[in-house]
Amino acid sequence: MMMPKWFDKSLQRSNEQNLDDLRRSLALAAQAYGSEHTARTAFGHAASHYRSLLAAGAGEGLNALVASFGAALVDRAILDAVCHTQKMSFATAIQNNVPGIDATLTPDLREFAFAAFLDALLPVSTIAVRHTVGLLDPLASSDVAARPDDDLPVALDEVIARYGHRHFKLKLAGDGAQDFERLAQIAAVLDTLPQYAVTLDGNEQFDFVEAVHDLWRAADAEPRLARLSSATLYLEQPLPRELALSADVHELARFKPLVIDESDATFDAFPLARRLGYAGVSSKSCKGIYKSLVNAARCSNSINTGSAFITGEDLTAQAGLALQQDLALVGLLGVTHVERNGHHYVDGFTGQDAPRDEQAAFQHAHPDLYETTVRGTRLVIRNGMIALGSIGCSGFASGAIPAIESLAPMKTAAVPIT
């Protein structure tokens, strides 16, 4: 989904401008890829346009995360077409390195055996959903002030009862006192479960390293947070991207492993973050499937650099191609739980006004992934898990396509920022 205020959190840009920036990024990528007629591999196309698209985006005031968005989507569409022409699933195509992934963009992996690494990847058949508890989300049914006109859960306790989640991602506001109390309230709900795991997301909201230290220390000393603290797997992107890749975080990482997310905007970001003390990096298909794959390669290569890991994050991936392709990616990377809230914020295909025929086609092609009721076709989550079997079909994780006639041509991208 083209989301305002994630790729670019600047309050100087309106939400509408954020959307236009993403459209502009897509237009730049489509123009670049479409005007180059040299035969290349799928990854070769990505590599050949990578630096020029970053530069073109910068020239129009688009930050690296925004500038990479267009190519990320184009790369997925190209890989889907390649998978179809080869009659291969995404997993088979990657295992056989059909896209031709190499170290062109990652000199640190020049000696790395990509073929052996990719060949050894095995897609998982199920994946746990990590449900994100947003800063505005009610925690108990009694807290729900306004309920949408559907039969889906709203409050955290309702979500747990409906889907059976055991993995959670908790958003932090970067305000010590506010975060401390919010975590204690969430812990009161989660501690009723027999077991659970959480990750924390700083969302670039902490102004400096010491502010995160203060929250850790306070949490460690608070009995209400004892279980939640021990169940915390890692902290994602506490610092703003302008600071994150220049501040040493080794001391902070002694509390919990740290992960970069927004700072992972370029192919050279993760090695730099590793040197500063970060252990992990998020996979998010809107940041690029190839970046996820080479970062996973780096993690597998961590014998030289200590333990490193990749996580699956995406708050808003929507039912259909976006959801399925991201699941296929993290499933192939061997990630066991993934942030997944698109179904919580949008009511399945109905929330997209997808035609009934399209909904039926996705349901038919992916009966393990969706269920259809009178309210439309929605993602199925049982016991906190999503089944991934049907996305192993030919093509990039989908046996159905959106009804083209129901889509609008992308709006003309906006006026450059600068």
Added chain:
Amino acid sequence: MRNEVKFSIVALDLFERPVRLRLPFRFGAATLRERRKHLSVRKFALPMVAARPAGRRK
């Protein structure tokens, strides 16, 4: 085993589709909401790209 496929790109078609939020949510300092009786207005879009590669050879 290396089985890379080379091709050129004939066309890329860009589409989008509006999406309705059923709940508000927040990134950082910005709260994203959609029109409901008590909420302010935001519209979002789901982008889609269709690719048509041509000519492939090993």
